[in-house]
Amino acid sequence: MSAATFGDLVRQWRDRLDPADAGFIRTTKSRAPGLRREELATVAGLSVEYVLRLEQGRATNPSAQVVAALARALQLRRFERDQLFRSAGLLPPQDGLVDSHVPPGVTRLAARLGDVPIGIFAADWRLLWWNDMWIALHGDPTGIPETERTVGHMLFGTGPAAAYLRPLRSPAGPDAFAATIVADLKDATARYPADGQLATLVSGFRQSSPLFERLWAAVGASTLAGEEKTVGHPDVGDITLDCDVLTVPGADLRIVTYTAAAGSAGAGRLDWLRVTRGQSLDAAGARNEGVYRQGSA
Incomplete structure (x- = not known):
């Protein structure tokens, strides 16, 4: 070097x-x-x-x-x-492998939406980028080893990532979210057959998680779409929000956002998180020489 x-x-x-x-x-x-x-x-x-x-x-x-x-x-x-x-x-x-590159325009856009919880994921559902509102809603993922900072480890693993995910409920049923992730990982293995890391990730879950193996056998094509989710938050209780998964043309990324209709109970709880997030960050010394931190990566 x-x-x-x-x-x-x-x-x-x-x-x-x-x-x-x-x-x-x-x-x-x-x-x-x-x-x-x-x-x-x-x-x-x-x-x-x-x-x-x-x-x-x-x-x-x-x-x-x-x-x-x-x-x-x-x-x-x-x-x-x-x-x-x-x-x-x-x-x-290398080409043909799952890419963790986030285009600058995507990062700039996400950084400017500081009032909305946002997480950016690679095709293998590695968490690449998140903002402070994501931390306020879901918790700080920096304590998870980077190799386990995937939604797969959060749902099907037994390590630190499994303890990170706060309770999520969907009107579609208890396994709907997990089924969507498994279907998308199944699609990813077809698009990236040369990616050994992805293959190891999937084979590990198939061997260690009966739920993953059952869903792997049952799911078809991935159908990433927005849906209502209820997050069990330790401070404000249940927060019902619209969770949308956006894709980026030319980049195999998933941008996950959480929003609520104005005047709804979810919007009120998000507002509370915004206020308390700012107070807690300030108390922790996040104000640094005249600059207030709003985004994370």
């Missing part, structure tokens, strides 16, 4: 990224252009010290997961992401 080149690229792309595009709101005008190192660390899910060491060339072997997280946080175009991988001495993600 050319450590200096990698650090130079990170600094160069951090300096060009407008904080608003990463979900930060300026409250003062006295700041240098670009994203602060602390903000990049927050968005990428890394420590500030580690980002500093990477930029200074003192950390010389970032993993593919770290490089991918930085590429998403810096909102790199695909060819820039590949350049960052190569500068770290790593092969860029």
Whole structure:
């Protein structure tokens, strides 16, 4: 790895990224252009010290997961992401495999919708990006090991991810959500037959989860669609919301949003979460040199 080149690229792309595009709101005008190192660390899910060491060339072997997280946080175009991988001495993600790249326009759009819980998922239902309202509704996923940060592990696993998912109810029945995820994973294995990680994920669930195996045998084509969901929240009780799954042309991503009709009980509970989220973040020190954090990745 050319450590200096990698650090130079990170600094160069951090300096060009407008904080608003990463979900930060300026409250003062006295700041240098670009994203602060602390903000990049927050968005990428890394420590500030580690980002500093990477930029200074003192950390010389970032993993593919770290490089991918930085590429998403810096909102790199695909060819820039590949350049960052190569500068770290790593092969860029190959065609024919499930891609974790989130186009910059998608990240900017999601970052500007800070009042709506949003999560962005890859085709294997890895959680790639989330905002503070997602944390307020579902909890903070950073405590889940990255290899298990998938909806499959949340529904069918036995590790930390299984404890993360708050109770979800659907009018379609108790297994409707799980069936939709299994059907979409079944479609993904057909689209990405060369992806060994996806194959291992699916075969593991088929061996360890009777529910997954039963649904795998029963489901047909994936039918991703919006539906009403009730989330059992530990602070505000049940919140009934419209959950929609949006897709991105040219990118095999799923953008999951939660909204409620104005004046509904769900809207009132979401408003409460917005207010308490802001208070808790402020109390935790999220106000940083005149910038208030609104988005996460």
